[in-house]
Amino acid sequence: MSRSLTALWIFLAMTGLEEQLSCSAESPLQLRTSPLAIKQSIPPEMQFAVLPLSAPAPTNNPSTEAKVALGRLLFFDPILSSTKDVSCATCHNPRFGWTDGRAIPIGVGGAGIGPARTFRGPASLPVLPVNVPSILNVGFNGLVTGTKFDPAAAPMFWDSRVQSLEQQVFIPLISRAEMRSDDCPENEAVTQAVLRVRAIDEYRERFHAAFGQPPDVAVTAEHLAQAIAAFERSLVAPRTAFDRFLAGDGSALNAQQQQGLQVFQEAGCPQCHGGPMLSDFKLHSIGLPDVTTHNRRQFRTPSLRNLRHTAPYMHDGSKRTLLDVLVFYDELSEAVTETLDGGDTTLQPPLDPLLKTLNLNPESFPALEAFLNTLSNDGYDQSVPDKVPSGLPLRL
Structure with a gap:
């Protein structure tokens, strides 16, 4: 030394x-x-x-166990995609460091996982032209030494086009290449995803438990984004x-x-x-x-x-x-x-x-x-739910 x-x-x-x-x-x-x-x-x-042991939440979305548990199920559930076969975990797979192990990802229209994922047929949809960032520690995006950290202003994506995990959630839902495809107009993608989630009894009860509103009104786009963001924020290596x-x-x-x-x-x-x-x-x-x-x-x-x-x-x-x-x-x-x-x-x-x-x-x-x-630790969370409320296969 x-x-x-x-x-x-x-x-x-x-x-x-x-x-x-x-x-x-x-x-x-x-x-x-x-x-x-x-x-x-x-x-x-x-x-x-030294990186803190937990990531702070924005004041309008405090973290709770019920919210994180709900967000985890939503993250792994293909019900959010218009084709019902792509989840957030398709590209952010815990087996590959919460990325997909590929140079550039394949969303809707693909089959397989990680580096082995390919298009099922001739590619009719655009390929997302950027490498998938890991979501490990993503709750600390924007944290630098000696300044006040605001999780509501955390930069997201390679080009920092949106701020906060809550706002980031919506981008893949409306992306033609990621989770929307041509099955749904862009301006209806989020609404249709919320309607699919709201039609599932277990989700209505879980949204009620997480947000304290009656089951029939608790499932909203805002609450969906807050739950997924709370889960992503919990992924600290x-x-x-x-x-x-x-x-x-x-x-x-x-x-x-x-x-x-x-x-x-x-x-x-x-x-x-x-x-x-x-x-x-x-x-x-x-x-x-x-x-x-x-x-x-x-x-x-x-x-x-x-x-x-x-x-x-x-x-x-x-x-x-x-x-x-x-x-x-x-x-x-x-x-x-x-x-x-x-x-x-x-x-x-x-x-x-x-x-x-x-x-x-x-x-x-x-x-x-x-x-x-030395900047890595192998002990990060790699767990996957046994099943999701939609009953759809996880394909992981």
Whole structure:
């Protein structure tokens, strides 16, 4: 162990700093932080911090056991899709780190699970052109060090097109490629999904238990979104080796992993991948091909937490391994003069000024990869309901 890192964890152990967890947005999360990332050019909000054990809920959607249990069933139930054969879990499967293990997903019209999923016939629907983000720790989207965290303003999707988990729920329901298909007009997709759910006795009773309204009126689009959001917010991965290291356990990282941490810092990675979620949650243009209609060529910095379980990587799933990602960033020497997709550099937005070649010694890659693997914990929730109220097959 290096002398500087030894001093760090002894300091942390002696100070005994504790994070104070909040289940409400009324007061900001107070994070157990580390001076590890206090380096020149690293912004204060990117200071490393231990991830809290639970994600705060917005004041208008407090978490309850009944609400989380309802949201879990809705999440896994294909009844929400117009074709009744695609659920939220089709693309966010716990077996694949709550993603689908594919470069880009296949929603309606597909068969199979995970990387083996294919279209049942000739593809008549568009393919969603972005890699599926994991929903592990998604309740912390937007959390950075030293600022008040508002779960109602949490950025969602690669282009941050909506804020909050509650608003995010509706997007797949109306997406032609994800859960709607051509069986239902876009402006009727949410209403029709609610009607299908309301027709099921068990759901009416569960909505009544979760929201306290009579069963016949409790099933609404707002309550459906709040229940699913409450479940998604409950998916917090256990503490990682890096969290334990930040909390003062110097033995949590071995010598190679600590070397990788030093490489990570010296390369300037925490400028974007810092804070408790290892993300600044900002949009950046790094010259990658545009695949969305929002924020052209800009993509939100992904969290590095649990990335060992969520390959392939990047917004388009083009990198199969962590090593592929490291090589990608180590070979950006031409990115300051031309975009990586061969596009016009005069197009807006311009390339991000933080974009730079890492210029790492390839011999440091194993150590860096070893450190990145300390940001994951295999003990996350992978449970699946035995059945759902609709009686439809889970297809997982």
